[in-house]
Amino acid sequence: MATELDEAVRVVEGLSLGAPAIGVVLGSGLGAFGAALDGRVAVPYRDIPGFPPPTVAGHGGELVFGRVRGVLVACLSGRVHLYEGHAPSKVVFGVRLLAALGCGIVLVTNAAGGIREGLRPGGLLLLRDHVNLTGTNALVGPNEPPFPRFPDMSAAYDIRCRDIAREVARDEALELDEGVYAGVLGPSYETPAEIRMLRTLGADAVGMSTVLEVIALRHRGVRVGAVSVITNMAAGLSSAPLDHAEVQATGVAARDRLERLLSGWIERLAPEVARG
């Protein structure tokens, strides 16, 4: 794995696109942010050795470099999910690449079903913590020194990143809830009984991504901020059946607010991770 990652880093650095200090992971239907970057250069995943191809409709599958309010970022536009059958190490290949390219902060976005009362489709939820229910872990297998075998996860979602997100939301008059994300394997949506279980476990939202990526990033000492776009009320909480097309459409409708949050977030975080 390390050699595959080294090779990917060599290829991307060989393109001389600059040294991003902030990475962004764009979830289902949220790829527009990457498409709007200034001076954007996109590298298709298929051109990066070791990168597994995403297969879900709505996922672009490219690493995008570009600027947000003058700050260079590297964006994973299109992610690889565990439910596609990829090994956990492949699911986190992209975020490990961001870390290896020098990103000291990665902002992760996703689409999620709202469990907590009061969360509405189209709303934004800043993640405070997660419950990993995927049944696996990004770090299963031999450890790669110098990274720790047993990384601490007690403050996985960086406190300062969260404070700054709330400041941006206040200044931009964006509603921003905060809560706990349950990461499940999927790809079937949950049953109403499973949603009642997740609520009992302390989850405010549920989705099929993010948790393995956050584990892999924390393993490498990268600071993480994460936000869910609530695309639907979780199973059993509304009378409508869950539908992937609807999940994507809600993601698109929230695009403008997510973009404003991300832009302000990146601008204010940049001085903390500035690179020469």
Ligand code: HPA
């Ligand atoms: N459940 C799981 N994953 C999801 C959901 C959901 O309700 N909505 C968007 N991703």
